[in-house]
Amino acid sequence: MSILPLQWLPLALVAAGLWLVSAGANAQQNTTVLGPSNQDLYAGANALLAGDAEEGVRLTLAGLKHEGRGRDRLTGISNLCAGYIMLEQLNTALTYCDQVIEENENHWRAYSNRALAYVMLERYEEAEQDLQKAEAIADNARTVKIVRSMLLDATDPVAPQIVIDDRRQPEKEDDE
Amino acid sequence: MTGASPKKRMMSSQLPVAVLLLLSAVAGAADEATVTAISGDTGEREPLLTVVPLYPEKARRARVEGEVQVCFNVSRSGKTSRVAVRRSTNRVFEKTSRDAVRASTYRPLAANKELSGIKTCRTFRFHLSPVAIELPEQAPG
Numbered sequence: 001m002s003i004l005p006l007q008w009l010p011l012a013l014v015a016a017g018l019w020l021v022s023a024g025a026n027a028q029q030n031t032t033v034l035g036p037s038n039q040d041l042y043a044g045a046n047a048l049l050a051g052d053a054e055e056g057v058r059l060t061l062a063g064l065k066h067e068g069r070g071r072d073r074l075t076g077i078s079n080l081c082a083g084y085i086m087l088e089q090l091n092t093a094l095t096y097c098d099q100v101i102e103e104n105e106n107h108w109r110a111y112s113n114r115a116l117a118y119v120m121l122e123r124y125e126e127a128e129q130d131l132q133k134a135e136a137i138a139d140n141a142r143t144v145k146i147v148r149s150m151l152l153d154a155t156d157p158v159a160p161q162i163v164i165d166d167r168r169q170p171e172k173e174d175d176e
Numbered sequence: 177m178t179g180a181s182p183k184k185r186m187m188s189s190q191l192p193v194a195v196l197l198l199l200s201a202v203a204g205a206a207d208e209a210t211v212t213a214i215s216g217d218t219g220e221r222e223p224l225l226t227v228v229p230l231y232p233e234k235a236r237r238a239r240v241e242g243e244v245q246v247c248f249n250v251s252r253s254g255k256t257s258r259v260a261v262r263r264s265t266n267r268v269f270e271k272t273s274r275d276a277v278r279a280s281t282y283r284p285l286a287a288n289k290e291l292s293g294i295k296t297c298r299t300f301r302f303h304l305s306p307v308a309i310e311l312p313e314q315a316p317g
Binding site: 145146156159160163165166167168 | 208209210211212213214215223226228229231236237238239297298299300301302303304305306307
């Protein structure tokens with residue numbers, strides 16, 4: 001089913017997990033705060049970033065049991081989307097990405113991850129729509145650019161050509 | 177016209193993790209660049225080892241093409257030195273072009289010949305050509 005090498009997959013979790021991890025790191029640096037408020041979500045994000053999708057999904061699901069509402073919960077759901085993409089359970093991933101987007105229509109990471117899932121499912125038109133939304137919100141995000149290139153590689157692949165020209169070239173005259 | 181030349185991989189060790197993951201996934205594709213070498217009136221020095229620059233993955237991903245002219249000195253033994261970009265359409269291609277020239281060599285100068293102070297120049301053109309996609313067969317209706 002998948003048209004992409006497995007090495008691509010952790011990119012999705014990089015997109016989803018960074019915020020949660022950085023939040024935890026900041027908390028650890030602050031002496032008045034003992035640590036991340038939800039250890040399972042934090043550990044789950046770390047596991048996903050380390051490439052351990054099964055453990056990452058397990059911990060994130062456990063963390064979400066204790067999470068009511070708010071940003072941490074939404075990030076956890078977004079990480080689940082990324083984790084299931086890594087596990088190549090793409091339809092499950094889509095349900096979590098859909099959930100994030102339903103709750104926050106400006107969540108560019110979820111659009112980017114969902115676009116990646118669509119690319120892997122060869123649903124290129126839907127991937128294009130999601131990428132356009134992600135680009136409209138976060139045009140310079142590296143992961144969005146990467147997913148864009150993955151879509152381009154799937155729909156409009158290119159092969160590099162390099163010409164090495166050793167001929168002497170005449171000096172160009174300045175334009176008057 | 178000469179044939180394709182040996183290739184040499186050049187990778188930066190300071191790239192972020194995400195980009196490293198990406199590079200590892202597509203390194204094979206980058207290695208499959210089609211190479212065309214054009215010789216002719218190249219001056220008095222004859223190339224011995226021509227190293228092909230890698231098509232920068234960042235440029236390939238963004239579908240960027242370009243051209244770089246690199247000029248340099250060639251020592252009596254055939255080593256290149258004082259490698260500098262003379263003109264370039266995009267900076268993304270400059271490092272890989274300089275690195276390729278630095279790793280390239282020329283035939284040593286014959287003992288009875290004088291070393292010229294004239295710089296040698298080499299132009300690299302980076303192109304991307306479309307690849308045909310094999311469409312899946314339609315299920316019988």
